[in-house]
Amino acid sequence: MTTTATSPRERMLRAKDAARRIGLLSDDDKRGILLAIADAIDAAAGDVIAANERDLERGRSEGLSSGLQDRLRLDAPRVAALASAVREIAELPDPVGRVLDERVTPDGLRLTKVAVPFGVVGSIYEARPNVTVDIAALALRSGNAVVLRGGSAALETNGALVTAMRGALADRGVDPEAIQTVDDFGRDGARELMRARGIVDVLVPRGSAQLIETVVTESSVPVIETGAGVVHIVLDETADEAWSRDIVVNAKVQRPSVCNAVETVLVHRAAAERLVPPVVAALQAAGVTVHADDAVRALTTGTVPAVEGDWATEHMSLDLSMRVVDDLDDALAHIRRYSTHHTESIITDDDGSAERFLAEVDSAVVMVNASTRFTDGGEFGFGAEVGISTQKLHARGPMGLSELTSTKWLARGTGQVRA
Amino acid sequence: MTTTATSPRERMLRAKDAARRIGLLSDDDKRGILLAIADAIDAAAGDVIAANERDLERGRSEGLSSGLQDRLRLDAPRVAALASAVREIAELPDPVGRVLDERVTPDGLRLTKVAVPFGVVGSIYEARPNVTVDIAALALRSGNAVVLRGGSAALETNGALVTAMRGALADRGVDPEAIQTVDDFGRDGARELMRARGIVDVLVPRGSAQLIETVVTESSVPVIETGAGVVHIVLDETADEAWSRDIVVNAKVQRPSVCNAVETVLVHRAAAERLVPPVVAALQAAGVTVHADDAVRALTTGTVPAVEGDWATEHMSLDLSMRVVDDLDDALAHIRRYSTHHTESIITDDDGSAERFLAEVDSAVVMVNASTRFTDGGEFGFGAEVGISTQKLHARGPMGLSELTSTKWLARGTGQVRA
Missing domain, CATH: 3.40.309.10 (Aldehyde Dehydrogenase; Chain A, domain 2)
Structure with a gap:
């Protein structure tokens, strides 16, 4: 199912609103949503492959290199692999609610630092349809809404995948606006996503050094940088x-x-x-x-x-x-x-x-x-990998689901005031 | 002691070079450095107060408001309070080297996630001389070099404080280039600091909502945002x-x-x-x-x-x-x-x-x-406060010394290759 929102900003605001409810879902709810998404991708395989064929045709006519065509191409086994990756993410432990610190102040105020979802995770990436599914599944499993901006060469493929995933949310009574794409706005979509500070909580670029450099330089939304490896x-x-x-x-x-x-x-x-x-x-x-x-x-x-x-x-x-x-x-x-x-x-x-x-x-x-x-999230035992951070803020090295969470201090008192 | 470096970039590069050695210092070394800095501030009280009087005179002639003059003013008790704050930071536990995660892969590779210094911490702030001392002490205690850019109204005061602190480093055989100011370059100093991605690892703005907004928008260096409280x-x-x-x-x-x-x-x-x-x-x-x-x-x-x-x-x-x-x-x-x-x-x-x-x-x-x-680092038991983060990446809420560290994975093997 597609959205009725007609601007990138409106879509991102809807994602932010949906994020409030996604963030409160239980472990079981989130697991169930991901399994439903996997089934929906399997069920939509025909549509997805047809959309992919249109992208490939356009790519060939526009001179897309055979390497990029190969990365873009989805056939039945590759679509099945997408669904299967989502099922693996479904089975990962919930990173939300982990207690990261506990202390009691001298006044008896009980402090608990817990892991909470970021809210809205954005991603800007290249024409790799697997990233569309991967990032959406990782974001939802960690209680976040997601705004996607993939390479324009994959426009129709991504659209079909997003439609299938949103349909799965709606079927389970979850707000489908939690998954958004701004692909159809071209460069404006990426630009508005990079300027959505206050709406989008974190941006994860995936792709070439050039793409990552652009996002790091232009984005006012905080970026988790995944870099090249010399x-x-x-x-x-x-x-x-x-x-x-x-x-x-x-x-x-x-x-x-x-x-x-x-x-x-x-x-x-x-x-x-x-x-x-x-x-x-x-x-x-x-x-x-x-x-x-x-x-x-x-x-x-x-x-x-x-x-x-x-x-x-x-x-x-x-x-x-x-x-x-x-x-x-x-x-x-x-x-x-x-x-x-x-x-x-x-x-x-x-x-x-x-x-x-x-x-x-x-x-x-x-x-x-x-x-x-x-150096790999799978080898490190994280089960899935958001990317490998080469920066020092928030996350460094292979990132798992935990790296898609922030924290919140809960303070439980009995009338304490500060002396 | 002042630096011979003649451009903001050269100063920041020297800070980066010094950071390598600062980052390897022991807990005792860092504690000793901070105590020496505290003594040096006490010893330089006359120079600092004279420099402050020159700043205040210029401020009065330029129409600085009486509130801002009060924030800028240093008298003997206030200088003593600066030194005493440094002594308190000296006694805090070392945040570097904490083991944050340990795991062994199925191949027997032993993984340890440890806290490491960021490297170079930058700060852009207003004409409050206490921030100059505070941020320098917090950065050094957590094994970082520091690049400071305070408000121009405090130019001479900050210069005298930085000279005293650098002198204390040199006296202990530690590279004084670990403490840098770019105050004397005016707006160019701030601009270059915000563009020093790859040299400065994290930037902490301190001050008005307007100042923080400017840094967040213009900086390509990752920023930890400390925000207003409605x-x-x-x-x-x-x-x-x-x-x-x-x-x-x-x-x-x-x-x-x-x-x-x-x-x-x-x-x-x-x-x-x-x-x-x-x-x-x-x-x-x-x-x-x-x-x-x-x-x-x-x-x-x-x-x-x-x-x-x-x-x-x-x-x-x-x-x-x-x-x-x-x-x-x-x-x-x-x-x-x-x-x-x-x-x-x-x-x-x-x-x-x-x-x-x-x-x-x-x-x-x-x-x-x-x-x-x-909501306060002292009340939370952190002993000192870098600021209160209102953003979600890396740190949220009161920040202590730990929030001035990043992490590194150490992997100890016995010839493991990936199958």
Whole structure:
């Protein structure tokens, strides 16, 4: 079911009004709503796929790249996967109502800090229909209303998905205005969403570095930034050879297109001769092109010369930058300069190096002797992931449902006044 | 000691560099630094008071109001109070290093979420020299560097205080660049501070609603918003008469100029005849002017008619707005419309009303049967207060030292790779 609201602002105000009631729903209510949404997506599969086909046709005629077409495309198995992701989110524990602090003042006032929904969660993202369903399900499961602004290439697909989800709310007697899209207002929709301070409580951009930068710069609504990952692994003087090889290969090859894949390997000079040849050979055997500095190139064949730009590049491909560093200080200085503060790992057998690395590296996740691919809400046991925050305010690292809640202090008194 | 850096950006970069080392200091180190700062402020009292006298002279010649002159003025007891506040902050527990979450993945990767300093804390505030010292001490105690931008009317005073504090750092062998002011760059200082995303990690504006609104709108650095308080007390149908009278009078009169003072009292119609006359009489006896709707005026003498603007006004004075509401729903609707989401309290003997109020009011602190004046970091047991956040991201309500920290995930592995 579609909305009758005719402006982005009116839609957002309706979401805010609906949020009051969504925020008071019980765990069971919210679980039931998500299961109903999953069923509604399954039931609407035909409509959704037809809408998606219209988007794809328009995309082809407008020259949309085949990569973007693939991200946009929904077929029957992909629609079923959307519904199934919603069912998984339905089964997560309710983040609302958790008691985060309790104290009694000297006057006997009982204070309780509890987790409460934000209210209205906004998201601006690219033409990935899975984000439409994902963010709506995560927001509702944590008691929030949601305002969505997806890429215009997915306009019809998102419209069909939102219509199905709103229908599920209405069928269960829940205000469907809790799910809103402003896709049909084009750039104005995004602009008004970024200016909706006081109506929208938090904005989560999802997509390219460029999109996130735009939202961070232009939004007066508080933003949770999920950033790119120029991720480093340091091979320390004492690094185990097998761990070095297996972890670097896993961190690069297992899924090269994601933000927790490694981009740069820094090798301690005292270990270079021992570690560089086997690690590079293993990478090359897995199809990786190594962009290497002179010291690495002197120990290997088949690498390409690294250029300055490589150190700041998130390759998102089977490319990896590698250089030799003088010592741990030099490695830390390189990381300070080029890291995007997502994830860094050190391979070492030296507890002093390990603890220094953990203390001094200023990233969301800092690892010892493990693959950077573990920076992931699922791996951390959150069950679902809102994104990986690379900023420091409110949330840092993999974000689960809890990160879509705020807090409130409840104070229960018996007539206390302040002296 | 003053800095040699000649641009706001250069100063902020030096603060960022210093922050790395400040962030690694031990609890004892930080405590010692604060005690040294307190001593340095005491020792510099003559210089500070002389600088303050120059600011005051300039202020008088430029027509600064007597209220603002009073806020700006430092005499010997006030300087001693600044030093003493720093000594109190020195004795607070270190918020850094707290373990906030621990988990082990199925692969045996040990995850620990710890509190870490933000890095660089910025503050933009008005011509109140106490904020200069307060924010610097709170930032350093929580392991952060600080960049300060106070009101230009306090330029010389802030300069003398910053020089004294930097000197104390240098004397203890700590990089003095951890404390920076950009006051001497005028508006450019504030502008560059608001654009220093990536250098400054969080910005805390302190002052008028206008100042905070400007920072929130213009800053690309994440902002923790501390807002105004249009604070409500609801007198429910079953409210105890003595509690109603004592709590309303305390919440208005004990310190009318602060954000947790009550501004509006809403009285349940069924209790109006019983409660309005004694509560208004007690307020009037304490010198309060009651801005009343017709229903309240019909039950009282000596009130003034409330106008629409009163309901949205933070009086900051011995003025209070009062109206009769039909029921709890009506009270909640009034609060939704006019509250600034700071603090609201209900006086009631009915558990159902109390719990509904606690659940449905969307404010940082929601109270039952207590004075709104308790919304305060000191009263909550935080020992010192960074401010009271009226936003929902990162921190809500009174903020202590913990709210000047971010988090980091540490992952300790033994060669784990992702399957």
